[in-house]
Amino acid sequence: MKNFLGEDFLLENTTAEQLYHGFASSMPIMDYHCHLSPKDIAENRQFNHITDAWLEGDHYKWRAMRTFGIDESFITGSKSPESKFKEWAKVVPFTIRNPLYHWTHLELQRYFGIHDLLSPDTAEKIYQSTREKLSQPELSTQGILQKMNVKMVGTTDDPADDLAHHQSIKKQNLKVVVAPTFRPDKAYNFTDVNGYHTYLEKLEKAGGQSIKNLSDLLEVLFKRIEYFHENGARLADHGLEYLPGAQRIEGNADDLFDRVIQKRSLSAQEQEHLAYVILVELCKKYHQMGWTQQFHLGALRNNNKRFYRELGPDTGFDSMGDFSQARNLSAFLSTLDEENQLARTVLYNLNPADNELFATMVGNFNDGSMKAKVQFGSGWWFLDQKDGMERQLNALSNMGLLSCFVGMLTDSRSFLSFPRHEYFRRILCNLIAKDVENGELPNDIPLLGSIVQDICFNNAKNYFNVAIHD
Incomplete structure (x- = not known):
């Protein structure tokens, strides 16, 4: 019987111990998606x-x-x-x-x-x-990043953010890259028309121009993408129940946005169509800028309306959804690929029933232009635990190439969450080692160790196009 949280925690055999201690444990961390506060980092809280x-x-x-x-x-x-x-x-x-x-x-x-x-x-x-x-x-916040050997942190930032804290961090010559991530969800959420107008005022101020029509909105968003790029951003992120699809509606997207400007509500179908049009244009811009786009799909948010009114979003009242994903996801990616404007893409699902769906979908759009251009992202939110990680890794292994995987991220708001990378690495090493012990993989420790190191760090370093400090 092993001791709880001993040095061989989650490592079930000597091969797993070799892979983890000899190859995985010392690798740096690229935490390319999280919700850490750039203010706390800038002020070295x-x-x-x-x-x-x-x-x-x-x-x-x-x-x-x-x-x-x-x-x-x-x-x-x-x-x-x-x-x-x-x-x-x-x-x-x-x-x-x-x-x-x-x-x-x-x-x-x-x-x-x-x-x-x-x-x-x-x-x-x-x-x-x-x-x-x-x-x-x-x-301190900066001390933690250095203590945990973190080379890059990707924060999550609204297009209207001024990025002043990121600018402050850069001036401090911190040996950790803290890069903003463009998260434009509010720009195409038309559920609350009055709330949307409040958001537009912030976006207008950030963009330095008024937004009177759809063309203006896209122009401001493109300017903000360029501003984010100047401040180190190389990733965008989107939290959606499912990717929107083109809908059959009366009129066109310009007409729909005009109605929003007039504070007139849209039907659910009209909202989806307008979001689809905006999102496609944003994704084309990401491709132009050489960015990576991330899609976190499948969360059913703010289920408890009483607590939502009292506490707001992201307070613990979200769950997995059971949305239909495949058809819209395929059509959306195909629309961009058709014009060769599909950026690097990472897809995360929240419902494990969709693991194989996502693992096979990414293969449809890997075109040989680079290694694993479209990625099946790591176990996310409710799935970033042992069983969830193993199921994601197995689906990716069976349907794609595990060796090309960009690995783990914390997706956390806590500076104490970086051991989740260790947790993932131990699970990864143990999964591979069990196959070795069962005679399903060769006992080639140098080969397997190099693949483990790629998944832990090297693949992400090469994939995300972010210049990190050596």
């Missing part, structure tokens, strides 16, 4: 206590606390940081078999050298110990 570093904005933990019956005042409310942490400590022992149990204790070990299990009995000691260590320079 020093966390006052682990509650700020751990529970602030982490809706994974919030969901678990609500499930355990913790009052909202200890989650997003006004209770003291220490009391919030101690409520979380009550929950942790009962997160057994949820990835939160692994992540919690990995993070305590990797950042703080704490091997005690978090519980009500250890909460006070751990709170005080971590508070002392968080005051040290190596656990």
